[in-house]
Structures are given as C-alpha cells and as structure tokens.
Amino acid sequence: MTILILEQALNGLQFGLMLFLLAAGLTLVFGIMDMINLAHGSLYMVGAYLVASATAASGSFALGLLAGVVGAAAFGLLLEVVVLRRLYQRDHLSQVLGTFAILLMCNEAVRFVWGSQPIGASAPAALSGPVELLPGFFYPAYRLLIIGAGLAVAVLLWLLVTRTRLGMQVRAGASNREMAQAMGVNVQRLFSAVFGLGAALCAVAGGLMGPLLAVQVGMGESILILAFVVIVIGGIGSIRGALVGALLVGVVDTAGRTLIPLLFEQLMPLDLAASAGPAVASILIYVLMAAVLFWKPQGLFPAHG
Template sequence: MTPTLIVAQILNGVQLGLMLFLLAAGLTLIFGIMDMINLAHGSLYMIGAYLTATVTSATGSFFLGVGAAIIGTALIGMALEMSVLRQLYKRDHLSQVLATFGIILIVNEIVRMIWGAQPVLLNAPEVLSGPVEIVPGFRYPAFRLFLIGVGIAVALLLFFIVNRTRVGMWVRAGASNREMAQAMGVRIKLLFTLIFGLGAALCAVAGALLGPILSVQVGMGESILILAFVVIVIGGIGSIKGALIGALLVGIVDTAGRALLPLILRDLLGRDAATNIGGALASVLIYLLMALVLFWKPEGLFPARS
C-alpha cells in the first residue's frame, strides 16, 4: 500500500463525495423545507445525464451539453413541481413515497422509449481526457480533478446563496419554521418552485459530470438516490452543512473501503475471496456508518431544527 495509492483513493473519495453533495443538497432542501420525500430526485439526475449526452453528441461540445442539461433539467423539475408534486406537500410521507415512486417508473419508461434500453455513450471532453501530474511521480486523471474543482465551486456558490442572499434567507427561514416564514410574507409557493428548479439544476450537474465515469442508463438514478438519502440522514435533514460533511464521509468511506479492504483482506483470505468479500463489505460500510451515526445521534450530525 503506497502513499500515492492512498492519496489517489482519498481524492477519488472526495470527488464522489462532492458529486453526492450536489444531489444531497437539493434533496435535503426539499426535504427540510417542504417536508417532502422526493424519490424522483434520482430521475432528474438521470434526465440531466441523458440531456448532456444528447446535446454533446449533437453539438460536439461537452460544455454546451452540460449547460443545456442544466437549463433543461431545471425547467423539467419546475414543471414537475407545479403540475404534480405541489399536490403532495400536505400529504403524509407515505403518500409522497408512493407517488414519487410512480414518477420514477414513468420517467424510466419514457427515457427508455426515447433513448432505448441500451446505455448511452457520454465521453469526457478531449481537453480533460488525459492524466495530469500533480506532483512529480503522482498522476491523476484530469477529468476527476475537474469534478473536484466544479464540486467545490458549486458548494461555495450554494453556501453563498443560502447564507448571504435574500432568497437564501427565505430558504433558511422556511427550513427552520415554515408557518412563521409564511406569516412574515415569504412567498412560499414561488420559493418552493425555485428551490425545486435549483435542486434539479444541481442534479443535472451531477448527472452530466458522473455520466462519463459511471454509465448513462435507465435506473442510474435509483442506486445513487439511496446513497444521497444516506448522506442527508447522516448529515441531518435540512442542513446544507450536514449534507456536505455527510457526502464527504460517505464518499471517502465508500471509495476507500472498496479500494483498501480487498488489500487488507488479501493476506487473510487469498486474492479471489478478498476481492469478492472486500467489495461487498465495502458496500456494507456506509450503511454501518449510517446506523452508527443514528445510534449515537438519532437526528443526524447537524439537525436543522433542534
């Protein structure tokens, strides 16, 4: 186990964590402010990835694809909020789960009708395809480095919006006490739609950037949705700070576990068994982490309403 391997794995973990943060931030805001469990959040991520792939192959520019996907997905998200999800705010969590699960099925099928069942190809842009040498002797893929950069930039922007702008103030007011915010004249309906658009745009960014690394296919939203939920539960629902820390924790634990556990187990079990069991145990790790956090802090690390 060399130091470079460990550094590379930590960077991979941070990169996955930041991408999870993009999803978790929208999810935690929607959850915290509207008290709404939105399983269809993963579908917006999938739509973002597909839109990026389509526009990229049509125009030849990855960055144009990302831009189009952000705008397109935000519009779709807002349309979804205004047409269906708005009816669900006053309903209990179970109804929300059922309805948004229905939306997942519908969106999956529509995507399958438009793009087919086969995964769609989305490549990293030419400029960022090679590795870069960060320090002499340590090379790291440029695209992954780009992901880390974008992730940090978006996180900073989000913190700025939430903590320093008027809209952000409404958002925080809504998260801590919805009725009171409404009584103080916050236009809650508009705010909800805007937050939904923002959440959808963040989904699109994550989908576009993870598309070249993972694969763009139907069902990609569900697996990552569960991870995003784990993140916001660890972090405490409604808290952006919690989402960031939870995302980094989950990203690093998952990536490091996947890479390092088989190496550690190899001496004990032999190579084949170690790869197999190590991989599965690594998947167990994040859920173990969540169970432990909830055992000690039943409301997550940074509960928004304390």
C-alpha cells in the same frame, strides 16, 4: 501505498462532491416541505441524458452541460407545478407511492426517447489525459475538473444560502416552515425555486459523471439511496450537513472498496477474501450511518431545533 491512498482520497472527494449536488436539493425539499421525493434520482438521470445528447449535437461539452442543466431545471419546475404540488399536504406514504410512480414513468419515458441501451458520453478531448500532481503521481485531468466544478458549485451554493435574501428564506423555511409563513415568506414560491435549483444541481452531477459512468435507464435509483444516506447523516434541511455527509460517504465508500479487499487478502485465504472484502466494503456507509445516528439521532448538523 502512499500513491494509492492519495488517489483514493481524490476519488472519494470527487464522488462526495457529486453526491452533495444531489443531496443538497433533496435535503432542502425534505426540510422545507417535509416531502419525501423518490423521483429526485430521475432528475439526475434526465440531466445526464440531456447533457450527453446536447454535447453530441453541439460538439461542445460546455454548451452541452449548460443546455442540459437548463433543460433539467425546466423539467423539474414543470414536474413540481403539474404533479408534486398535489402531494404536499398528503402523508408520507402517499408521497412515496406518488413519487415512485413518477420515477417509473420517467424511466419508461427515457427508454422511449433514447432507447434501452446506454448512450455514450465523452469527456472533452483536452482533458482526456492525466496530470502529474506530485512526482510519480498522475491523476486524470477530467476527474480534477469534476472536483473543481463540485467545489465551485458548493461555494456558490453556500454563498446563496448564507448571503442572500433567498438563502435566508430557505434557511428559515427549513428550520420552521410555519413561522416562516407567518413572517410573510411565500413558501410555495420558495419551494418551486428550491426544486428547480435541485433539478439543476442533479443535471450538473449527471452531466459531469456521464463520461465516467454509463448513461442508462435506471441510473438514478442507486445514487438516490446514497443521497438519502447523506442527508440522514448530515441532518435533514442542512446544506452544511449535506456537504459533510456527502464527503464522509464519498471517502468511506471509495476508500473502503479499495482498501478493505487489500486488507482482507493479508488476513485470510484469497478465495475467502475475494468474497468477504467487497461484501464488507459495500456496507461501510450504512455502518457509518448507524454510528452517526447512535450518537446524534438528528444527524450531524440538523436544521431543526
């Protein structure tokens, strides 16, 4: 049981860090420009496809990841300049409808370019085996790479936001956009930079998760729902809140899907536990979100106020 708990804790940490990469860009876009972007999950999907294709073409996972991240960032900037700028001053309903249309178009464009079938994405051969972390406890080397990469990106993003002039402007824009504009911050250029950074982070998450999950059309929708749950729990516009919320959601979701069914098997007949366990486990993160909002309606670490 101890090994199972350790394994699920690491799985939750890995999943939470990947959620953080998605939620960081999404929460800043929402915090600075007050814009609901349902197309954010499409950047995750496009990034995963670009990384998988570049890796297959170059034969190097590192080069493929770099090329996919650059390509996704360029695609995100193009999308922001050509389409999304026209939605900034519109109401939230218009933003939801507009970005949902972009999501559908991205799905069809990916289907046209890569086809409807999932494409293969393989981890580096050197990381295909397990690593013994403790006596008798083995953990996949590639998942450790994901954890290390996620922690490294989180630290770099924290340094960017807290130790640079750009980060100061981002925090000011997320806290009070009108005051930041009055103080001379070019919010339009700031938002373009944040959107490009968010697209790059999506590509990092999609590229790293590709070998573990199927790279397929529509893969961004389910992860987008979890990203919104993360920013609601953490607080809109807050990088710290996105990190804490992502880790909470990752650990609760991963551990719940494994431990809740095991617990139910001890408490009720197996046929009932087989259906009730997964159902209860799937709603745990929403129960967590409801509990957080009950005690702190603005989230754990809101940027506003």
